[in-house]
Amino acid sequence: MSGILLLEQALNGLQLGLMLFLLAAGLTLVFGIMDMVNLAHGSLYMVGAYLIATATQASGSYWWGLAAGVAGTALFGVLLEVSVLRRLYRRDHVTQVLGTFAILLMCNETVRMIWGSQPLSLNPPAALSGPVELLPDFFYPAFRLLIIVVGLATALLLYLLVTRTRLGMQVRAGASNRDMALAMGTNVQRLFTAVFGLGAALCALAGGMLGPLLAVQVGMGESILILAFVVIVIGGIGSIRGALVGALLVGMVDSGGRTLLPMVFESLFGAALAADAAPAVASILIYVLMAAVLFFKPRGLFPAHG
Amino acid sequence: MVDSNNARTSLHHTLHLRAALPVFLVLLALPQITAALHAEFYVTLATRIAIFALAASSLNLILGFGGLVSFGHAAFVGAGAYTVGILMQHGTVPAAIAWPTAMLVSAALACLIGFISLRTQGVYFIMITLAFAQMLYYLAVSLKTYGGDDGLPLAGRNTWAGIAPDDTALYYLALGALTLCLLFTQRLLNARFGQVLQGLRENPMRMQALGFPVLRTQLTAFTLAGAMAGLAGSLLANQGGFVSPSMMQWSQSGMLMVMVILGGVGHLYGSVLGAAAFLLLEEVLGHTTEHWQLGLGAMLLAVVLLAPRGLASLRSVWTRSQA
16 A cells, blocks of 8 residues: 555655646756746746636647647747846846846736636546556546656656757757857857747646646746755756756655655554644755755756856 | 945944834824724725735845745744744743744744755755645644644734733834834844855855855844744734744745745835835725735746846835936
8 A cells, every 4th residue: 555655745745846846847947058047937837727728728628738738838938028028137136136036026916817816627637537557456636647658758858858869968058158158159148048938838737737637727837946056056057957957856756755754643643643743844945955955066966156 | 245344345234214214103103094084994004014014024034144045934924923823722822922932833843944945055045945834734734723724813912911902002013023123133133143144145155264154143043033033923913813834835935035026025114115115006096996915926937037126125216216
């Protein structure tokens, strides 16, 4: 029984981790190449989820909705970069935090004006709504499996893009030393617009995948944004590999902690204390992880710079 | 640099008494003015502004003058508020006990968190302070005995010589606390300690090479800021009659940062201006439209793009354009 439970938790953790990776990949590149703190990154995830939910309702097909929403969000991201964010690159972190916080507020309110305060429903395709029998007597929701497959495929594609293509080479060069990359003839400005559009598309993909599981609502980007920041700080800012490792770590620790800790606490301290303390400890576990990593490695696990 | 005979360097901060005194006198008379105009509500708003100005000023000490971008400052405000709330739950009502305790608790937390966080720099520092604040937030959520998610209502206000202050008295307490903290901050900044702190903001490497104690200076400033934030938390708990985890949420820390930056980073009065502008804007926009956050966001963005050094810098921008 516990073996099945462990397997299920591992799959849940993997699923959360991969989705966090989609969010963290764009964030870490923005951070790494442009040295820019973007609090509005979670807004792209929210906008993506809303666009996908709307397009799905309009077209009647989840897949068309997903495609249209991802494309729309990528466009939105590029527009945001060209119109506002570009002006913030050369400014200090404090200013960037303020500027992107302003964008976050504006995105939230605009979404509320267009779609209202009620959460939107986003339904997965009917064929994937049931469970799948992975092992004898072990059922796992088909849609969650799809999330894992999509996450793995995207991670692989991203890995190939970053390590095998010219664009990826420029991205890596920009992340490890922007001035040198500039001197070697990379058009960092254009490269960055492309990276930002790609990051926005990844956000929307994550929004479309998690939308059916969590609610599509205003403010959905904020809580997950914090997780994405934790991921990239653990992994080392600017490092795609660090983002993947960090995301999987956070996903596993978070999912595992939420189910396993109450059981461990109950056997150690009794049911009463466990009911009180276990959820608290489980929710701060990833922050403890992050603080511990930074205590020993102040620049994260895989620092991209120098 | 620390020679007091020297001409005032940019690291010196004056109280600008010619401008500040008249404002202070108006603020002293505010309850009487509002009573004459039958607009008592504005005393409550002014109290709120004073409390947030105090919280933002404490953040300004480390962010503006120390160059330490802490993204978890609301945690210290919340810790102060929770200390007051929890003490009251257990029957400790006198402010003379509760408020200093709240300051001590927040200072101790700030000292501990600062000690670990100051190992890191730049963006990592921003994120690790955020992480610690989130930990305290979730800790507050899990304190089921003290209301957990729903928060903890206070039985009343902390008493002074056995008397619970009314709204006007609380306003004077908040104004007094803010004034004392501003005076203290100004003295601190012009003292050797403050000069070293600002020197570390400008060039930590050089300061270290000169033999100044980097960690000790920054940690002391961080702890002092935590204590002031704890005082703001005590006042906030007293004004609202309520303590809740949402006081510690990261968006609250973001809001304090917005106030500091909006007002002007590293100006003595910057955070006061910022808090007043932010809360008044919220008040005015909140009355005109349900979507006031859109307007607020647009204003913030305009400030970022057009007045990068905050509202306090507008005067010098204006005088320069006149010259």
